[in-house]
Amino acid sequence: MRTLTFFNHKGGVGKTTLTVNVADALADQGLRVLMIDADPQCNLTAFYLDEKKLDALLGESDDADGGTLWSAIKPVVDGKGGIKPVDAYKIKNGLYLCPGDVLLADYEEELPAAWTGSFARKGRDYDVMCALSAAAREMGQRYEVDLVIYDIGPNVGPLNRAILLDSDFFCTPVAADLFSLRALSTVGRAVARWITDWKTVRGLASAESRDKLLHGLPTYLGYVTSAYKVSSGRISTRPHDYWESKIAPRVKNRVVDVLRAVDPTTVPFPSNKLAAIKDFHSLAPQAQEYGLAIGKLRTHVNSGYNAQILEAATEFSGLATIIRKRMGI
Template sequence: MITLTFFNHKGGVGKTTLTINVAEALADQGLRVLMIDADPQCNLTAFYLREKDLDELLGESDDEDAGSTIWSAIKPVVDGKGAIKHVDAISVRKNLWLCPGDVLLADYEEELPAAWTGSFARKSRDYDVMCALSKAARGMGEHYQADVVIYDIGPNVGPLNRAVLLDSDYFCTPVAADLFSLRALTTVGRAVSRWINDWKTVRGLANDADRQQLLHGHPVYLGYATSAYKVSSGRTSTKPHEYWEGKIAPRVKSRVVDALRAIDPLLAPFPGSKLASIKDFHSLAPQAQEYGLAIGDLRGHVNSGYNAQIKEAAAEFTGLATTIRKRMGI
């Protein structure tokens, strides 16, 4: 079982869209995929659930008996009252499951800074809190015999995302073709490198038995995907996407790849960091959310005039999923 995260602390770069469409493409290829909504905003969960069902789910999530979100699973550990609770994932379709998110993950995030500090002091309680989300996600993955567990996370470099990244076997960076995404790459490289180095210290201080239970802290960088680019827009007289592509690639190398390789060359093993360019499919994205479908599966649900774009979307996400799969070695 492999864990994968799409991570960039800048919002609006298509993390959830990529999570959904790559997960669906991997499932189409026969892999068993579990999506974990680890974003307190619950955008991934809201994509697949009707508003009424989502309200009921979140309304019961703090109930020890009825709760069935990712928060329900880790709450006993965070509260110091027991072990991880098993919750059932939602079957989206063949080969694809969703563990629902929860706004109360914000409560877990509040506990993580103290648990991070306590982990340096080798406190078992703080180890448990730091690893709670990982144990819940991986336990659920084993239950459903998942080949891939994909985390969906929010746009920040906070303690919750730190715990997720340190549990990830691999991560990718979605990048928009603009100045703000370019600047955000510096933060991604710095943050992940610092987290890895600090957690290496935690693991080095732990005894052998505890070390076996801790987050492995070795997220391998697969590369970046430019998302939602427009074929012809912007003030640049020639092709604006190519203009930003020319700036993004060297920035990824200098601020992400080189930073990770300085710790361990195996953290960024791929000489070519670009995974794909996913174009802007305009109104198809909100229509996909309306139907709870991948963009490439909208044929027959929307106006037939969109069929060419739907086919193109299916091909692009399938290509991205295939590249990710090859780089992960599955």
Template structure:
């Protein structure tokens, strides 16, 4: 089982859309997938579930003994009343299960900075809170016998994303063709490098028994995906997307790969290039896919036949991305 996250500090780069469509393509390759909604905005949960079902889940998630959402299972740990609880994964299609997110995940995130400090002091509560989400995901991934865990995360470098990325085996950065997305790569590189270095210090201070029970915290860099879900064209460039594409590769090399490699060369395996693939702008098809709750490449029969060529192109694009991710993850 491999854990993967698509992570960029900048919003609007298509993380959730990419995650949904890559999960679908992995399932088409007969890889079983568990999607974990670790974003308090619950974007991927709201993608798959209609409003009434989501309202029902969130309405009961805070009740004692509830198994509705990720927060329901983490609540006992946050409140100091026990270990992680159980949660009922939802089957979205054959080969894809979802652990629903919750706006109350922000309560878990509020506990994480204190827990992080407690880890340096070798306190059991610090380890327990910091690795609670990891234990929850492991329990479900092992029960379902999945091949891949895909975390969906928010666009920030906060405490919740820190524990998610440290729990991953591989992380990939979606990058849109705009200045802010490109600049965010510097924050991604510095933040992940610091998280890894700090966690290795925590592990070195931990007892052998504690070291065995907490995650390793050495996520390798899987590369980047160029995403054109939102493209800010500017006013002067004749082909702004192509111009930004030329700037992405050296920025990834200098601000992510080099920074992580300085912490540990094993974090940057040689995959024969840092680019995983690229996704073009599918315009109205992305919101159409959300309306029906499934991948863009499965929209035949649901949209105007004039869009079928683009639907098929999407299916081929995400199939290629999935195959490359399988190769890089060694699944």
């Protein structure tokens, strides 16, 4: 079982859209995939569950029979035991969802102290740092999945730090705008610092404890670009090639080279670009309305969209194939 995260601390770059559509395509290719909604905003969970079901789920998540990611890790965070197995939602054959929870924000508040305590080799803090990983991997093993995909929020906070250090692989979605480019610098520096610091934690830990800790060495698969958009009230006439000419060297300088300096094994691929995904405009909200991947909308929307739907299915299937090959599954 492998773990994958789409990570960029800039919002609006399509992390949840990529998670939904790539996971759907991978399931179509025969993999068993578990999506973990690890963003307290719960956008991935809201994509699949209607408001009534989501409200009931979140309203009961603090109870003993709660069914969210928070419900699974709460006993560890509260110091009252190990993780509590919760059930995943079956989206379709081979595709599952672990629901998120706004109360993951409470877990995030505990993580800075647990991070510090891990340097002091405190078992309780090890447990807190690894709680989400333990819950995700237990569920993944129970549902016999090939891949766990984490959906996370747009930040470089302590929750995302714990998730990235648990990820076997990560990809960087990059929107075609200046702010997304600037965010790449933070991505590279943050991940490199987390890897370095966690190596220290693992080095200080006993051999017995080390086997239970986050492995702390995510492999960089590459970046995915989205098409240029309207920005600052002006329509951009610059072609996508213009942005690609800016993105490629920025990824190399601010992500790849920074990670390679820390550990060359984190950047094993000679090519950094995975794909360029178009902006499918109104099809994205329609996909959420039906809880479907964009490429599965054909019988649900006006036939005038069929060409775009087919294009989306082809693009996401191609991206899924590249990701699968780079992960070796």
